[in-house]
Amino acid sequence: MNEQLAAAWAAEKLKSLGFENVHIETFPLVAWVRGTDHGEIVSPNTQPLAITALGQSPPTPAEGLEAEVVVFPSLDELKEAPPGSLTGKIAMVDRRQVRTQDGSGYPQVAVGRALGAGEAAARGAVGYLFRSASTDNRRLPHTGTVRFTDGRVPVPAFALSVPDADQIDRLIALGQKVRVRVFSTAAYVRDAHSQNVIAEIRGKVRPQQVVLLGAHLDSWDLGTGAIDDAAGTAIITAAAKLIRDLPHGPQSTVRIVLFGSEEIAQPVAPVQAAGGHSYVNNHKAELPLHVLAGESDLGADRIYALALPKSVAPESEFAKTVYRLLTPIGVLPASELTEAGTDIGPSVDAGVPAFQLSQDASRYFDMHHTADDTLDKIDRQQMDQNVAAWAVVAWLAANTSVDFRTAPQPTH
């Protein structure tokens, strides 16, 4: 599998960059393989649809799945539909994602991707369509994971590109019944595995204390994963490499974790981050000595804010030092931490204090989880600013005796 090739490549790369204790920690997994998928409107006229199966979706029958579409403005309206009211139908959730700097338009839409198919199936639907979680109107569907838990029956689930969702809306607004045919050969691989890749700069004074920098090495198959999350992997690695190359090493250990299988985690609680849980299981004894943790997983655009744990008073020496260094490169204090990260989530739940370097997500969800996630979308100048900010925070955290646990931690 490509993810395992990536992990082996990353471990070699981290060794060649001079990191210590480089190793791979494997964990078991049920993998999902897309196969091929396509779809079309078959009535009132025929038109190909730009669609893609959602991760974890079961396949359609070999001859495809054809049914009338019933559109709901959001997951909430779908959940108000009575049991049986969608029998034989394909339900569609049609909520538009709002473009915001902090990416806050995403979760309220992504919940429809995660849970819509299960809720539709519980009301009799035979399939599910989802207007892509997207801030753009490219003719490319945005994939992502669907979840069938709590006894929900798995039904084939697909993301539609925004223009295709618009087209279905227009036909329905004209009073037409819209029938679609969808096709998928998705499959599960039950005995697969994934892995976290770990590398360190050992601390010279307190090697048992760990500053954890996280990103994820897996990516969706449609694109190349340049922004999600090769960018984060590169940012934390480059920041750690800057620290590695300083004449005097850090007092505490700086540890990079390149997590596996982040993309199959769910955007709704409880988060099932396989790589993040595997890390906690393997490093349970060390967690009380983890100084601080952060995760880079929102592309490569500029960082505009840093949130520190609540224990760090704005007038403290640590805060004053970090913001004195970061303000000149455009990073302002954030009043609170809103999202530590999917992969470090289990560590944060286990009591590890977290920081958050907030990236400008204004254009991130134009490309997110699509074929358009390619290297040309990376702005090198903004990426360099990310590296600088991560290096500053990691270095200062590895050279302070401040205990970031002295106030209650926000949950991730």
Add this chain to the structure above:
Amino acid sequence: MNEQLAAAWAAEKLKSLGFENVHIETFPLVAWVRGTDHGEIVSPNTQPLAITALGQSPPTPAEGLEAEVVVFPSLDELKEAPPGSLTGKIAMVDRRQVRTQDGSGYPQVAVGRALGAGEAAARGAVGYLFRSASTDNRRLPHTGTVRFTDGRVPVPAFALSVPDADQIDRLIALGQKVRVRVFSTAAYVRDAHSQNVIAEIRGKVRPQQVVLLGAHLDSWDLGTGAIDDAAGTAIITAAAKLIRDLPHGPQSTVRIVLFGSEEIAQPVAPVQAAGGHSYVNNHKAELPLHVLAGESDLGADRIYALALPKSVAPESEFAKTVYRLLTPIGVLPASELTEAGTDIGPSVDAGVPAFQLSQDASRYFDMHHTADDTLDKIDRQQMDQNVAAWAVVAWLAANTSVDFRTAPQPTH
């Protein structure tokens, strides 16, 4: 075929709008059908490519076509390769399209799409890849037509999306040999036909004199044809409908022609516009009485300039009147006509004077000939401005006794 459904629909629509003499003029054609196509890099690593077969391209063998890629910066460099130097290879022309307001970046790139495969085959190549004629970096290939004439051997020819061309460039820059596999089931239909749809507002004073407004009804299969050229069809129809609904009709006849099969015309001379030639053949006797002709085929964005035939002096009453009406909506005088249009080209060659309403093409080639050519890309306010400008020019041309033939006409 969808184009024939569109023609029948358009004829009914034009009748219902109150136009006169609505009819369809059929002409024979060898049609090209895409079938399915896909491709991938197979070495030095495997990666799917976002590609699409170019129109008129022959299919690959059933098992696909695999070969090493040889990249040329432009068609000129490809043409400098010695005979036999590409034997067994897939040639690629890699020229980037420059974004310009007037679309002038397009022809110098599109010539590589039209002629590159034939030139490559003449030097031994077994296939051809073309960096899409595109001003954007979406992961969507831009199709278009390829031409095999002058004894050129047809070889399978594909457009690559811009990020995929970038990826091949990067691998080659790293010193790698790049092998790709491409696949296409394209086919020809020898006994097909296409058609022009014609409608009129008969002139009240000089009905035998014709002001010709053109657009094309066919579109590429990947998208829905909203910008290319449903937009132009709508613009000229709406402009003519405004004239149709005036209390007093025009003095000369205003004729709409919705041409068929524009997309299989070539962007290089001699232009083989089947619909345009069919119109000239069927209306040869009327052409000397055609007053003026124009074509709308560059999307729906705002018009910024009008070029009139050279016979119209800037200080003439006609010019002063038309620019007095158009300047307030943002249309300035253009010093010369640069491109009358593909479909009216044969009429212009036969001596019909032409005008040119130049549209802002800044974003047109982001979507042109891709799956992204959908209705959401149309800006209604800008489209309304187009309709107003076309109505003004058509009305004034149909109510003037100026002879636009009194000076030499520019060729299209």
